[in-house]
Structure formats: C-alpha cells, structure tokens
Amino acid sequence: MLQDRLGKDLLIFDGAMGTQLQEKGLKAGEIPEMLNITHPKWLQDIHEAYLRAGADFITTNTFGANRLKMKEAPASLKEIIESAVHNAKEARKKVGKEAYIALDIGPIGSLMEPMGTLTFDEAYDIVKEQVLLAKDEVDLILFETMSDLYEVKAGILAAKENCDLPIFVTMTFEANGRTLSGSTPTTMVNVCSGLGVDAIGVNCSLGPDELKPIIEEILSVSHLPVMIQPNAGLPCLVDGHTHFDITREHYCASVLAYAKKGVSIIGGCCGTTPAFIELLKQTLPRQTALRKISNKTLVSSGTDTIELGKTITVCGERLNPTGKKKLKQALLDQQYDRVVLEAINQERAGAHVLDVNVGVPGIDEPLAMKNVIKMVQEVVTLPLQIDSSNIEALETGCRYYNGRPLVNSVNGKMESMESIFPIVKKYGGIIIGLTLDDRGIPDRAEDRFEIAKKIIAKAKDYGIYEDSIVIDCLVLTASAKQSEVMETIKAVQMVKTLGVHTVLGVSNVSFGLPDRPLLNRTYLTMAMTAGLDLPIMNPMDQEMMAVIDAFNVLHHNDVDAACYIERHVEQTKKPPVSSNTVFTLKEIVMRGIKDEVVLATRKQLEEKNAMEIINTILIPALEEVGNGFEKGTVFLPQLIQSAETTKMAFEILKETFKKDTETLKGPIVLATVEGDIHDIGKNIVKVVLESYGFLVIDLGRDVKVEKVVEAYHQYQPKLIGLSALMTTTVVSMEKTIALLKQIEHVCPIMVGGAVLTPEYAQQIHADYYAKDALQSVEIAQKVIG
Amino acid sequence: MNEQALKYLGYMTQTITPEMEAMMEECTKEVEKYAEFKAVYETFTLAHQPLSIPAIDLNLDYPALNRLLENCSHCILIACTLGSGLERRIRYYGKFDQARMIVMDAIGSAYVESQCDAFEQTLNLSQRTYRFCPGYEQTPLSINRKIAKVLEIHKRIGIELSDGDLMIPQKSMIGIIGIGDSGHKKTCRDCVLKENCDFQRRNTRCYKID
Numbered sequence: 001m002l003q004d005r006l007g008k009d010l011l012i013f014d015g016a017m018g019t020q021l022q023e024k025g026l027k028a029g030e031i032p033e034m035l036n037i038t039h040p041k042w043l044q045d046i047h048e049a050y051l052r053a054g055a056d057f058i059t060t061n062t063f064g065a066n067r068l069k070m071k072e073a074p075a076s077l078k079e080i081i082e083s084a085v086h087n088a089k090e091a092r093k094k095v096g097k098e099a100y101i102a103l104d105i106g107p108i109g110s111l112m113e114p115m116g117t118l119t120f121d122e123a124y125d126i127v128k129e130q131v132l133l134a135k136d137e138v139d140l141i142l143f144e145t146m147s148d149l150y151e152v153k154a155g156i157l158a159a160k161e162n163c164d165l166p167i168f169v170t171m172t173f174e175a176n177g178r179t180l181s182g183s184t185p186t187t188m189v190n191v192c193s194g195l196g197v198d199a200i201g202v203n204c205s206l207g208p209d210e211l212k213p214i215i216e217e218i219l220s221v222s223h224l225p226v227m228i229q230p231n232a233g234l235p236c237l238v239d240g241h242t243h244f245d246i247t248r249e250h251y252c253a254s255v256l257a258y259a260k261k262g263v264s265i266i267g268g269c270c271g272t273t274p275a276f277i278e279l280l281k282q283t284l285p286r287q288t289a290l291r292k293i294s295n296k297t298l299v300s301s302g303t304d305t306i307e308l309g310k311t312i313t314v315c316g317e318r319l320n321p322t323g324k325k326k327l328k329q330a331l332l333d334q335q336y337d338r339v340v341l342e343a344i345n346q347e348r349a350g351a352h353v354l355d356v357n358v359g360v361p362g363i364d365e366p367l368a369m370k371n372v373i374k375m376v377q378e379v380v381t382l383p384l385q386i387d388s389s390n391i392e393a394l395e396t397g398c399r400y401y402n403g404r405p406l407v408n409s410v411n412g413k414m415e416s417m418e419s420i421f422p423i424v425k426k427y428g429g430i431i432i433g434l435t436l437d438d439r440g441i442p443d444r445a446e447d448r449f450e451i452a453k454k455i456i457a458k459a460k461d462y463g464i465y466e467d468s469i470v471i472d473c474l475v476l477t478a479s480a481k482q483s484e485v486m487e488t489i490k491a492v493q494m495v496k497t498l499g500v501h502t503v504l505g506v507s508n509v510s511f512g513l514p515d516r517p518l519l520n521r522t523y524l525t526m527a528m529t530a531g532l533d534l535p536i537m538n539p540m541d542q543e544m545m546a547v548i549d550a551f552n553v554l555h556h557n558d559v560d561a562a563c564y565i566e567r568h569v570e571q572t573k574k575p576p577v578s579s580n581t582v583f584t585l586k587e588i589v590m591r592g593i594k595d596e597v598v599l600a601t602r603k604q605l606e607e608k609n610a611m612e613i614i615n616t617i618l619i620p621a622l623e624e625v626g627n628g629f630e631k632g633t634v635f636l637p638q639l640i641q642s643a644e645t646t647k648m649a650f651e652i653l654k655e656t657f658k659k660d661t662e663t664l665k666g667p668i669v670l671a672t673v674e675g676d677i678h679d680i681g682k683n684i685v686k687v688v689l690e691s692y693g694f695l696v697i698d699l700g701r702d703v704k705v706e707k708v709v710e711a712y713h714q715y716q717p718k719l720i721g722l723s724a725l726m727t728t729t730v731v732s733m734e735k736t737i738a739l740l741k742q743i744e745h746v747c748p749i750m751v752g753g754a755v756l757t758p759e760y761a762q763q764i765h766a767d768y769y770a771k772d773a774l775q776s777v778e779i780a781q782k783v784i785g
Numbered sequence: 786m787n788e789q790a791l792k793y794l795g796y797m798t799q800t801i802t803p804e805m806e807a808m809m810e811e812c813t814k815e816v817e818k819y820a821e822f823k824a825v826y827e828t829f830t831l832a833h834q835p836l837s838i839p840a841i842d843l844n845l846d847y848p849a850l851n852r853l854l855e856n857c858s859h860c861i862l863i864a865c866t867l868g869s870g871l872e873r874r875i876r877y878y879g880k881f882d883q884a885r886m887i888v889m890d891a892i893g894s895a896y897v898e899s900q901c902d903a904f905e906q907t908l909n910l911s912q913r914t915y916r917f918c919p920g921y922e923q924t925p926l927s928i929n930r931k932i933a934k935v936l937e938i939h940k941r942i943g944i945e946l947s948d949g950d951l952m953i954p955q956k957s958m959i960g961i962i963g964i965g966d967s968g969h970k971k972t973c974r975d976c977v978l979k980e981n982c983d984f985q986r987r988n989t990r991c992y993k994i995d
C-alpha cells in the first residue's frame with residue numbers, strides 16, 4: 001500500500017512531460033492533452049521510459065485536462081482523461097512492475113476571486129469533474145505547479161469529498177520565496193496539512209539549488225512527507241527554444257542533499273528526462289531520512305502564518321456587531337464596506353488576527369459569514385478567527401476561508417464537541433475551547449481546568465491534538481463577579497501545563513465600571529504574566545497595545561527590544577497632538593486633510609446644527625474645489641481627497657440625524673457592468689456623490705445584468721449609474737439598460753466611462769451621460785434634488 | 786513623480802499641494818515596493834499578404850499592423866506584468882482611500898510601461914518598431930488570447946485573460962514588436978476616442994510622443 005510507504009521509503013517520481021512531448025513533435029500552441037488520443041504511443045513510450053528508469057510514480061498527461069482549458073479541444077474531457085489514464089496503465093502493464101499512477105491536475109488556468117473571476121465553488125466543480133472521471137483507475141491525485149493556495153483548497157476539498165485516494169500537493173514559488181498569489185511555504189504547508197493531504201512540497205519554479213530556502217522551510221514545518229520536483233536549473237532561450245542549464249549529475253547531487261535532510265518523494269519538472277530519473281534511482285538512498293519537527297500552533301491567512309505562543313498575538317475584536325448599531329445595519333443591508341473598513345483599521349492598528357462575527361438577529365448567518373469572510377480576506381492579510389454559535393455559519397466560514405482559521409468556539413458540552421470537532425478536523429481549524437459545560441461556567445479554576453482536560457481528551461477521538469487547541473478560561477466582569485476574576489488568571493496558569501495555548505476576551509473584565517481601559521490593560525498585564533497567548537481585545541486602544549509592546553520586551557519575547565524601539569522611539573519625539581488646528585473646516589475640506597476633519601467638524605457642531613454646516617461650509621467648499629477642477633486648477637486626486645474628507649465630515653454629522661434615510665438623498669445604485677473589471681471610475685463617482693450627501697449603493701464591478709435589475713427592485717433607487725471602460729463591455733451596458741427599461745416607470749439611468757460619448761449614450765438609451773464625477777453630481781441633483 | 790503618470794491623472798498646470806506631493810512620493814515608493822516585474826517573449830517569422838505568424842497560425846491582417854510591420858521579417862511577441870501584489874495593494878487603498886488608489890493606479894500604469902521599455906532595451910534590438918498592443922487602432926483584443934496561449938503567460942508570469950480578453954492583473958501588457966523598421970510612429974488616427982479625447986483636449990497624447 002502506498003500509504004504505508006509514505007514517509008518511510010524514499011520514492012521516485014517521474015520527470016518532465018512537456019519537454020518529452022515537444023521532443024516527440026508537440027508544436028507550440030497545440031493542446032498537449034489531445035495527444036492522449038491522437039498519439040497514444042508517444043505517451044505510452046514516455047511513461048515506459050520513466051518506469052524503466054526507476055520511477056515509482058508516473059503522472060498522467062492531464063495537466064490542463066479541465067473543462068475550462070479543454071473548451072476548444074476536439075474531444076470530450078471524458079475521452080481525454082480516460083485515454084490519458086489508459087496510456088499510463090498500458091505502460092505499467094508492459095513494464096510489469098509495481099508503480100503508482102498519479103492523476104495529474106494543474107492549475108485551472110483562470111484566476112480565482114478576488115483577483116480574477118473564478119469562484120471557489122466553480123473551482124471545486126471543475127476539479128470534482130476531473131476526479132470523478134479518473135478516481136477508479138488511478139492510485140492518487142497530484143495537484144502540481146499550483147500558484148494559488150485558495151484554488152488548491154477548493155481542489156483538495158473536491159478530491160476529499162469525492163474519492164478516498166491519497167492527495168499530493170506541490171506548488172510553485174517565485175524567486176521572492178512566495179507563490180504567485182503571495183503564499184509563503186509555511187502557509188502552504190499549514191493550510192494543506194490542516195486539510196489532510198498526504199504529501200506536500202514544491203515543483204517547477206526554479207532549479208534545485210535556487211529552491212534551497214523554500215525546501216528547507218517546508219522541511220522545517222511539515223509533519224507530512226515532503227515532495228520535490230525541481231526544474232533542471234534555470235531556463236535559457238537558445239534560438240527561440242527553452243533549454244535548462246544543469247546536467248543530471250549536478251541535479252542529482254543537489255537533490256541528494258535534500259534527501260539527506262528528509263525529503264521523501266523526489267522527481268523532476270521542466271527540462272528533466274528519463275536519464276535524470278535513472279541517475280536519481282541510482283544515487284538516492286532507499287529510505288527517508290528522519291526529521292525532527294516541533295509541534296507549533298500555526299494560524300494562516302491565504303498568504304501568511306502566525307505562530308501562537310511565540311509572542312503575544314493580538315486578536316482584534318471589533319468585527320462583531322454586538323452593541324454596534326451601524327455594523328449591525330451594514331450586515332443586514334449587505335453593505336460590507338463598513339465591515340471591511342473595520343478590518344483594515346484593526347490591521348493598521350497592529351492586530352495580528354481578526355475575529356469575525358456576523359451574528360445579528362434575523363440575518364442569514366451562514367450567507368453573511370461567507371460574504372464577509374470573502375470580502376475581508378480580499379483586503380487584509382491577517383489570519384481570521386471564525387466566530388459563531390451557529391454551526392452552519394462556522395462550517396461555511398471555514399470552507400470559504402482561504403487559510404487555516406481559528407475557530408471560535410467549542411465548549412465542554414458533549415453536544416457542542418460532537419458537532420464542532422468534525423468541522424474543525426475536516427477544514428483544519430485551530431479550535432478555541434471554552435471552559436464551560438452543561439453546568440455553566442464553574443466558579444473555581446480547578447473545575448475550569450477539568451473542562452479543559454475533557455475538551456482536549458475528546459478532541460483526540462477526532463484526531464485533533466494539543467497543537468490545534470487554544471483554551472479560553474473565560475473572563476468574568478469585576479463589577480458582578482469580583483471574587484472570581486482571579487480564578488480565571490489561576491486557570492490560565494493551570495491550563496498552560498496541558499501543553500495548549502490560551503485565549504481570553506480581556507475587555508469583559510471591565511463592564512459596568514468607569515475608566516474601562518485602565519482595568520482592561522491592568523488585567524491584560526496580569527493575564528499575560530500568567531501565560532495568556534491570545535488576548536481578544538480592541539487593537540484601536542493604543543494604550544493597551546503599548547502595554548503588550550512593553551510586556552514583550554520585559555518577557556524577552558521582543559529580542560533586543562527591536563519592535564518596541566521601532567514603535568516607541570517616535571512616541572517620545574512626537575509633539576503632543578494639538579486639539580486646535582490652524583485651518584478652518586472649509587480649508588480642511590478643500591485641502592483634503594483627513595486627519596483633522598473629525599475634530600473640526602465636532603467643533604463646528606458646538607455652534608451650528610448639521611444642516612447648517614452642510615449648507616454653509618461643506619457644499620460651498622466642494623463647489624469651489626469642483627469649479628477649480630473644471631477650470632483646470634485643481635488636480636483630480638485633490639478633488640477626490642476633498643470628497644473623501646467631506647464624507648468623513650458627513651459621517652460625524654450623520655450621528656446627529658435620527659435616521660439615515662431622513663437626510664441622505666437617494667438612493668443611487670452604481671455598478672460597473674458585466675465583463676468589466678475596471679472600477680476606478682465608478683469608485684470616484686461614488687465617493688464624490690457621497691460627499692454631496694447622496695446615499696450610494698455600490699454593486700461592485702463585473703455586475704451581471706440580472707443583478708442590476710434585482711438591485712432596482714430591492715432598493716428602489718431614484719437613479720442608476722452604470723460604468724464601462726472598454727469598447728467591448730459597452731455592449732453589456734446596452735443590455736443592462738435594455739433589461740432595466742422593461743420595468744415600468746424605472747428610474748433614470750446615467751452612464752459614464754472612458755470610451756463612452758454623449759451620442760453613444762443616447763444610442764443605447766441611457767437617460768444621462770456623465771463625462772466625469774462632477775457631472776454625475778449635477779445629474780443626481782437634477783433627478784433627485 | 787513620473788511625467789507619464791501625471792498625464793494619466795489629467796495633470797496640466799494645476800497647483801499641487803505639499804500634502805498631495807508627499808502622497809505621490811509615497812505612492813511611487815509603494816508601487817516600486819509591491820511591483821514585481823516579470824516578462825516573457827519569443828521571436829517569430831512573419832508572413833506577409835496576408836500578414837500572419839504561420840508557426841502559430843496567428844492572423845495579423847489588420848490595417849494598423851500591416852502598416853507597422855510592412856518592412857519586418859520577424860516580430861517579437863512579448864508579455865509582461867507587475868504582478869498581483871501591486872494589484873492587491875491598489876485595491877486595498879480602494880477600500881478606504883480613493884485618492885491614493887487612483888494615484889497608485891496611474892503610477893502603476895506608467896511603471897509597467899517604463900519597466901517593459903527597460904526590459905526591451907536589454908534585448909539589444911537594433912532595428913525595431915514601437916511596441917504595438919492589441920486593442921490599439923481598432924485591432925481586436927482577441928489577438929491577446931492567442932499570444933497568451935503561445936507564451937503561456939498564465940503559467941509563466943501569472944497573467945490571466947478575462948472573458949472579454951482583458952488582462953488580470955491590470956498592470957500587464959501584451960505587445961508585438963516588429964524587427965526591422967517601417968518608420969511608423971504611434972498615431973491617434975484609428976483610435977475610437979479620437980473625436981472625444983481628454984488627452985487631445987489637453988494638447989497631449991496618452992502615449993509618449995517621440
């Protein structure tokens with residue numbers, strides 16, 4: 001059995017397929033996978049040559065055999081994959097030795113969201129189809145030359161949920177040590193290990209020598225067998241043909257060094273031949289060298305990984321609607337800008353991990369979780385903590401998350417453990433265990449410790465071990481349960497002896513008492529001293545963050561106080577922030593000084609009411625900037641800067657309004673039309689409209705025709721704005737307008753975009769043409785007032 | 786800041802505030818930090834009347850290309866990109882700082898061109914045409930798809946074409962360079978926007994005027 005040999009025997013993979021096919025006569029631009037059908041002999045010969053050279057594995061010629069890439073192939077996907085597998089089997093039969101056939105799956109060839117347009121579910125379906133076509137005839141699934149970890153995740157799930165075959169994953173890395181989509185080797189290992197693959201490693205990319213730092217990093221963190229298939233050196237172009245620059249002797253000497261460090265599956269990629277594999281077979285030892293890997297608790301975003309316990313890891317608590325009216329409403333309205341902004345602000349404030357909780361009464365929580373996770377992971381590179389009491393929402397969050405998440409949470413109740421642990425195991429989460437059970441939160445530290453032990457023991461039944469568990473000893477408020485506050489601290493100390501990390505929602509301690517920050521940071525210091533690894537707290541509280549910086553110095557986490565010095569040397573130099581600015585609010589808006597606008601607006605509110613400020617200060621300032629822009633004295637970024645500054649002033653003024661809808665004009669629905677991915681123009685229009693006090697509902701870019709119609713019915717806008725940048729996408733603009741115009745009494749539609757002209761706008765039946773953002777304001781004022 | 790980027794932002798003679806200037810400087814540094822220039826290219830023999838690259842069965846028989854390549858026996862197909870890291874960064878600013886986003890976007894556009902120019906310099910081409918990008922002068926964007934396939938740009942440098950043949954990441958370029966010179970300069974003659982062009986109104990062009 002292959003599974004029994006993995007990580008023990010040193011196994012040999014085959015070498016390049018593409019290079020071999022080119023030698024046989026594959027032409028540039030031809031579909032290599034079609035050769036499975038048109039030239040089966042070529043394929044059988046190549047497989048045979050690798051087997052005779054000593055390969056334990058051969059790889060089917062199916063690198064691009066997916067429904068997207070084979071769209072133009074003159075044969076069905078089924079025929080292509082089946083003939084590829086057949087060719088491999090024929091070769092194995094002919095050679096007559098034990099060998100494993102790997103179903104080769106390369107990148108889908110279409111970029112995933114958010115960068116591209118391929119969704120996670122589409123990627124899943126594409127791979128599922130490949131797996132189902134071959135699963136009964138092959139010995140394992142090999143994902144190789146992968147460059148996007150999110151695509152890998154979709155693929156692994158598609159394979160795991162549709163067959164029982166072993167799964168090997170190798171990704172390619174750039175010279176900067178990351179994959180094209182930005183993942184580090186450690187992140188790849190952590191995410192794929194969590195998902196339960198059988199071997200992990202690197203292929204293609206570079207030659208064996210250049211891959212040294214990447215291979216060594218993988219070896220240092222992977223508990224799984226490590227696989228490598230480097231290229232035969234670096235490519236060089238000779239007469240328009242690609243050659244690789246190292247000999248097989250050089251290649252073997254290089255990979256032998258890795259074998260000695262513990263790599264257990266070795267083959268070749270571009271430029272390697274059966275001769276390379278033959279020498280590998282002769283040179284490499286038969287057994288995998290032993291490696292020692294320490295157990296670490298690692299959480300990952302799609303690109304980066306954080307090790308818990310190395311230093312204090314701050315988990316930002318603010319992506320949680322509890323007690324936040326605006327965030328609640330934003331989630332209900334599916335307007336995620338505010339949510340994303342909350343994530344960005346916490347990242348900028350220095351959080352290391354972000355808690356994501358979307359629990360609002362009446363919301364479709366799994367859907368909201370999926371949407372928010374996708375939006376947040378698009379813009380921040382911090383690992384996320386998926387937080388919900390709704391099991392389906394937890395699972396959805398884990399599924400669509402692009403890294404290895406913290407999962408918040410399980411508790412000591414049997415029912416909780418039985419429903420949560422399978423999800424954590426399947427998606428590879430790091431689970432937070434709350435020390436409460438059917439009897440509630442025990443008063444005494446000893447009893448909480450017992451629950452922690454119970455959780456850890458039960459997790460083992462599911463194959464979840466200490467390095468994937470973080471225990472929350474639960475903070476009680478000093479105002480209500482003062483005598484038990486110290487029990488939590490004591491419990492943290494006890495739990496640490498179990499070999500797990502600890503988490504606490506620190507700010508709970510101060511509910512109901514004045515000067516909460518003081519209590520919070522004092523308690524934080526006590527808890528960190530007791531062994532707290534992961535405080536869940538408000539990273540915007542810079543004093544609390546400073547306490548952590550100081551703790552890291554005093555606790556010898558921050559060696560040579562490097563981080564501390566970097567952050568705090570400025571602190572001592574900086575003059576105290578003055579509450580008086582030299583500029584008036586109008587000047588601030590015109591200059592676009594965002595740092596000062598909040599204060600200046602609040603100051604104005606002491607004397608004037610909001611409408612007065614809008615009419616006598618903000619609008620005139622904007623008009624002046626707008627006129628300057630028209631006349632060519634104000635530069636476009638300056639106009640936008642002013643608009644954004646005004647928007648911030650509006651946010652303050654809005655707080656004094658009773659209801660948003662009472663004072664905001666609109667709504668206006670904006671969208672960049674289907675097929676168009678350029679949304680800068682639309683974004684400018686949005687911010688300028690908002691600065692004039694219009695309520696804008698932004699549908700985003702590449703918005704399907706039907707979605708605009710749907711939005712019309714949902715929001716009943718007074719105006720719709722459509723944007724298209726390319727001549728090719730103006731067509732979808734026309735279609736969108738045509739469909740909208742079928743609605744009786746539909747609101748006016750304005751259009752804009754680089755290639756549009758007033759004439760063309762008329763021709764496609766738009767009601768208004770806006771040549772720039774300012775004109776869209778004029779139109780909106782005309783239509784809405 | 787780079788002149789070309791300023792041009793993309795509609796700059797003529799406006800006053801630039803010190804705050805704006807500082808921001809543009811930061812943006813330039815950030816673009817340089819996040820951009821990872823990668824390029825691939827290959828040389829092909831041309832066939833004329835009708836104009837094509839027979840080896841890859843690519844039809845190039847369009848008026849603009851016929852003019853450009855009339856004296857060329859070969860051409861280079863080239864693709865390059867600044868990578869997805871920069872794209873992510875630009876979008877990141879799009880979530881909370883639109884001004885910074887558009888400045889970064891404009892600098893990125895100028896940067897991909899200047900990087901590609903610099904890369905072409907290293908190829909030591911003595912006689913060559915300017916780099917012609919499909920889409921110029923009413924040539925179809927669909928040429929990109931064939932070039933993308935031949936140069937394997939998805940696998941090798943991470944550029945994808947959307948359904949409408951647009952490139953992702955956006956700061957990417959696919960071009961055709963004729964070897965030999967027909968002396969043609971870039972022109973607005975066949976541009977779809979020539980009657981309605983902001984650059985012309987500002988008495989400039991969207992490309993560098995040699």
